[in-house]
Amino acid sequence: MSASPWRKSSYSANNGVCLEVAIAEDAVGARDSKDPGGPELWFGSAHWSGFVAAVKDGRFASA
Numbered sequence: 001m002s003a004s005p006w007r008k009s010s011y012s013a014n015n016g017v018c019l020e021v022a023i024a025e026d027a028v029g030a031r032d033s034k035d036p037g038g039p040e041l042w043f044g045s046a047h048w049s050g051f052v053a054a055v056k057d058g059r060f061a062s063a
Helices: 045-056
Strands: 019-023 027-032 041-044
Touching: 027 045, 041 045
Parallel strands: none
Antiparallel strands: 019 027, 027 041
């Protein structure tokens, strides 16, 4: 799968607890920034968009 480079939000703190994402044509990948060679989770674009909308809407409790 050809995807954009992995990136993380500019809002991420420098404590190493970050989620990185990569965008492909019809999917979005997510991985732990502390383990760039570790496992990746890939989601269909529609599912990822739904997740992001839910986060922005406050449907998840903050940690």
